[in-house]
Amino acid sequence: MSRMLKFKIKRQDSKExxxxxxxxxxxxxxxxxxxxxxxxxxxNPLNSKGEKVSPVVWDCSCLEExxxxxxxxxxxxxxxSCSALVDKLEEPIRLEPMSKFPVIxxxxxxRSRMFEALKKVQAWVPADGYHDLGPGERISPEHxxxxxxxxxxxxxxxxxxxxxxxxxxxxxxxAAAMNQARLFNxxxxxxxxxxxxxxxxxxxxxISDCGNAQNxxxxxxKSIPLTESIADLGKQASKQxxxxxxxx
Amino acid sequence: MADQRVIIIxxxxxxxxxxxxxxxxxTKVLLVSFQPVKRSHSVCAQGGINGAVNIKGEGDSPExxxxxxxxxxxxxxxxxxxxxxxxHAPFVIYLLDRLGVPFNRxxxxxLDFRRFGGTLHHRTAFAGATxxxxxxxxxxEQVRRFETRxxxxxxxxxxxxxxxxxxxxRCVGATINNLRTxxxxxxxxxxVILATGGPGLVYGRxxxxxxxxxxxxxxxxxxxxxxxxxxxxxxxxxxxxxxxKLRLMSESARGEGGRVWVPRxxxxxxxxxxxxxxxxxxxxxxxxxxxxxxxxxxxGAREIYDICINEKLxxxxxxxxxxxxxxxxxxxxxxRLGGILEIYEKFTGVDPREEPMEIFPAVHYSMGGxxxxxxxxxxxxxNHQSPQNQxxxxxxLYAAGEADYQYHGANRLGANSLLSCIYTGLMMGPGVVNYxxxxxxxxxxxxxxxxxxxxxxxxxxxxxxxxxxxxxxPYALHNELAEAMISNVLIVRENEKLGxxxxxxxxxxxxxxxIECVDTQDWTNPVxxxxxxxxxxxxxxxxxTMGALQRDEFRGSHYKPDFDLNQxxxxxxxxxLEFEDQxxxxxxxxxxxxxxxxxxxxxxxxxxxxxxxxSIATYNNGKPTIDYEQxxxxxxxxxxxxxx
Numbered sequence: 001m002s003r004m005l006k007f008k009i010k011r012q013d014s015k016e017x018x019x020x021x022x023x024x025x026x027x028x029x030x031x032x033x034x035x036x037x038x039x040x041x042x043x044n045p046l047n048s049k050g051e052k053v054s055p056v057v058w059d060c061s062c063l064e065e066x067x068x069x070x071x072x073x074x075x076x077x078x079x080x081s082c083s084a085l086v087d088k089l090e091e092p093i094r095l096e097p098m099s100k101f102p103v104i105x106x107x108x109x110x111r112s113r114m115f116e117a118l119k120k121v122q123a124w125v126p127a128d129g130y131h132d133l134g135p136g137e138r139i140s141p142e143h144x145x146x147x148x149x150x151x152x153x154x155x156x157x158x159x160x161x162x163x164x165x166x167x168x169x170x171x172x173x174x175a176a177a178m179n180q181a182r183l184f185n186x187x188x189x190x191x192x193x194x195x196x197x198x199x200x201x202x203x204x205x206x207i208s209d210c211g212n213a214q215n216x217x218x219x220x221x222k223s224i225p226l227t228e229s230i231a232d233l234g235k236q237a238s239k240q241x242x243x244x245x246x247x248x
Numbered sequence: 249m250a251d252q253r254v255i256i257i258x259x260x261x262x263x264x265x266x267x268x269x270x271x272x273x274x275t276k277v278l279l280v281s282f283q284p285v286k287r288s289h290s291v292c293a294q295g296g297i298n299g300a301v302n303i304k305g306e307g308d309s310p311e312x313x314x315x316x317x318x319x320x321x322x323x324x325x326x327x328x329x330x331x332x333x334x335x336h337a338p339f340v341i342y343l344l345d346r347l348g349v350p351f352n353r354x355x356x357x358x359l360d361f362r363r364f365g366g367t368l369h370h371r372t373a374f375a376g377a378t379x380x381x382x383x384x385x386x387x388x389e390q391v392r393r394f395e396t397r398x399x400x401x402x403x404x405x406x407x408x409x410x411x412x413x414x415x416x417x418r419c420v421g422a423t424i425n426n427l428r429t430x431x432x433x434x435x436x437x438x439x440v441i442l443a444t445g446g447p448g449l450v451y452g453r454x455x456x457x458x459x460x461x462x463x464x465x466x467x468x469x470x471x472x473x474x475x476x477x478x479x480x481x482x483x484x485x486x487x488x489x490x491x492x493k494l495r496l497m498s499e500s501a502r503g504e505g506g507r508v509w510v511p512r513x514x515x516x517x518x519x520x521x522x523x524x525x526x527x528x529x530x531x532x533x534x535x536x537x538x539x540x541x542x543x544x545x546x547x548g549a550r551e552i553y554d555i556c557i558n559e560k561l562x563x564x565x566x567x568x569x570x571x572x573x574x575x576x577x578x579x580x581x582x583x584r585l586g587g588i589l590e591i592y593e594k595f596t597g598v599d600p601r602e603e604p605m606e607i608f609p610a611v612h613y614s615m616g617g618x619x620x621x622x623x624x625x626x627x628x629x630x631n632h633q634s635p636q637n638q639x640x641x642x643x644x645l646y647a648a649g650e651a652d653y654q655y656h657g658a659n660r661l662g663a664n665s666l667l668s669c670i671y672t673g674l675m676m677g678p679g680v681v682n683y684x685x686x687x688x689x690x691x692x693x694x695x696x697x698x699x700x701x702x703x704x705x706x707x708x709x710x711x712x713x714x715x716x717x718x719x720x721x722p723y724a725l726h727n728e729l730a731e732a733m734i735s736n737v738l739i740v741r742e743n744e745k746l747g748x749x750x751x752x753x754x755x756x757x758x759x760x761x762x763i764e765c766v767d768t769q770d771w772t773n774p775v776x777x778x779x780x781x782x783x784x785x786x787x788x789x790x791x792x793t794m795g796a797l798q799r800d801e802f803r804g805s806h807y808k809p810d811f812d813l814n815q816x817x818x819x820x821x822x823x824x825l826e827f828e829d830q831x832x833x834x835x836x837x838x839x840x841x842x843x844x845x846x847x848x849x850x851x852x853x854x855x856x857x858x859x860x861x862x863s864i865a866t867y868n869n870g871k872p873t874i875d876y877e878q879x880x881x882x883x884x885x886x887x888x889x890x891x892x
Binding site for chain 2: 015030139
């Protein structure tokens with residue numbers, strides 16, 4: 001018999017229902033990743049006992065680790081399932097939804113809190129308009145290197161899943177949103193909102209809630225220097241604190 | 249007039265650009281997306297965005313960009329639109345720069361530009377090798393800004409099912425499926441824009457994201473909208489094979505000096521680095537000394553097919569060639585191509601900075617799409633105030649981005665898609681707002697009976713799908729459709745196989761009725777939605793295949809060897825202009841041209857009379873028909889393409 005791959009998948013039928021584990025076996029095929037195996041389950045939705053079950057629900061889109069959609073916890077580690085090659089995973093391969101977000105169904109979770117955080121830190125350039133105003137300011141290649149790295153964040157959730165401070169019961173902004181605040185604070189025109197952003201970061205749920213565990217930077221699939229971003233914002237915030245104190 | 253709003257379907261570059269422009273003009277937008285807009289397929293675009301800024305002092309200009317685009321598309325694109333797009337391209341890049349896109353820079357701090365396919369100029373602005381992602385993020389941020397001001401309302405995790413049409417056939421809203429609750433509702437909108445991208449999933453595995461089913465545009469076609477040039481599907485020369493998808497390896501790898509080669513001797517199993525230079529065949533450089541590795545994609549994909557299938561020189565005897573960057577420094581590569589090289593390394597385990605990559609051609613982009621209109625000015629540009637711009641053949645229903653058909657002709661140039669998406673989204677804004685101003689009644693004031701019918705129709709449809717209890721698994725059936733399309737409607741097309749494929753598709757269509765809806769839950773059940781999408785993919789695959797079958801010629805990405813005009817190797821396209829000129833002025837001086845050239849030019853001219861036309865598919869009484877429509881070639885005279 002050809003080789004079979006074993007999966008243990010933590011499933012949950014709805015937001016309120018209790019989770020349960022279900023085992024699946026999938027025929028081994030070369031060059032498989034976790035997603036191609038989930039697709040095999042879709043095309044033949046039987047569990048390991050041979051019972052017909054509903055196919056596993058998960059989110060995915062680009063399948064090349066640039067959209068952030070397919071994040072889940074695989075063998076205890078948070079990562080994108082598209083770039084999780086089964087040849088490199090121990091069996092049984094355990095798939096779980098991220099724990100820091102409400103489960104929608106099976107491996108799909110609701111990450112809207114991360115997008116709301118981007119609103120709070122006003123992660124945008126306040127452009128005058130979308131008509132022809134010529135090019136932006138000149139920017140050195142050194143500045144671009146730093147900005148580009150920060151801008152690669154795909155709001156996937158790995159950093160906050162790994163963070164001991166981020167929980168369903170608090171309103172911590174998390175590393176991803178703070179990193180965006182740093183990105184726009186260093187932009188030639190984005191920095192006009194710097195003070196507003198820092199004011200938000202100095203409130204509850206902001207920088208002071210970071211416990212400096214440094215898990216975020218380890219978990220980031222794009223190797224974004226998240227702890228550096230938080231430290232940098234910390235410095236900006238203390239300056240602002242003293243400025244606020246003396247100008248009030 | 250009472251409150252009006254525009255419904256925009258799709259949050260990729262075209263949808264977001266339209267959203268921010270229309271919101272800027274003060275009109276409310278309801279933005280509907282299958283997933284959070286920040287995850288849209290535009291993030292997969294890698295290499296860059298074209299605009300003739302002439303930063304390198306090469307004498308580049310929008311007019312040359314326009315010419316390259318039209319020639320790249322084998323003259324099948326409507327020219328005033330291409331012209332207007334290319335002339336606005338530098339502005340689009342400057343705007344993105346102002347919005348914070350971290351474009352790569354020159355030492356002086358200017359925007360840097362690199363080479364891309366189908367041009368001899370450095371015309372492509374880029375942010376590493378994740379330009380699409382960076383552009384999408386900049387627009388996403390602007391739209392989020394309007395969201396906080398209440399001008400934009402987002403409905404993410406919702407799917408467009410169809411347009412709501414009034415008694416005169418005008419679009420007054422859209423029926424939307426909530427992918428979480430399964431609730432189906434018709435939303436009122438004074439205009440609806442489909443910015444829903446391409447249909448790569450018709451081919452199963454492609455470079456497209458999993459959401460790219462083409463289902464929204466197909467739904468418009470099934471409701472009576474014209475669909476243009478369905479058979480023109482771009483095959484990208486360089487992708488990485490994968491079980492779940494074919495990951496793109498950007499053309500920018502060649503733009504930055506990557507070289508494509510195969511061992512000169514078939515079956516040479518030495519490691520690529522052990523094969524000496526003299527025993528490597530750089531087949532693109534040899535055959536196309538001027539454009540080399542940067543020939544347009546249709547040419548590149550065909551040459552790879554030829555070298556692997558006809559010459560049997562593919563790497564490991566497979567449909568694969570080497571793409572080699574190992575002669576470049578790590579630092580250079582990480583700065584300019586980091587994103588894609590990391591992807592290659594992650595998915596194959598091989599470091600492309602040390603070993604040549606193994607790549608092969610994959611379905612990438614649809615030049616065709618929903619037919620859309622435009623209004624040109626006397627000097628060959630577009631009147632940006634016209635409500636006709638980007639309007640489909642259904643009044644009030646618009647399309648933009650990859651969803652429409654008219655910017656790239658028979659073959660798109662690399663880095664023109666990010667441009668066409670953002671350009672159309674911005675360009676169409678004022679016209680759509682003008683359309684709203686001229687409406688006799690706001691959708692919000694219309695009786696609810698106008699919307700109830702469609703809502704019920706779609707509810708019934710989904711309830712029927714949910715109860716399907718046949719024996720076909722919808723995902724397995726999709727794999728079969730994809731297999732038929734990949735095998736027969738790809739780089740090389742033959743009428744016999746195309747005819748047989750239509751029969752296979754019809755068989756799959758009848759088996760669709762015997763599907764089992766394999767998930768019966770009410771909450772967050774993706775299966776009914778997929779079953780509906782599969783129906784639409786079947787309908788779309790029919791017109792892709794029919795279009796290919798009917799078009800008996802070779803143009804751009806549509807290659808039929810039986811109808812190749814066989815351009816003589818030593819032919820100069822300028823001769824054709826001279827030939828046409830002489831013809832216009834009374835008669836051809838036949839002694840001036842080699843007789844083989846003369847024959848070729850006669851064949852070329854005759855072929856254009858027959859086929860320099862857009863294919864227009866329409867759906868009537870459950871059946872597709874394909875007719876043909878003139879292309880606006882008023883600005884650049886069609887001529888044979890040549891890249892060597």
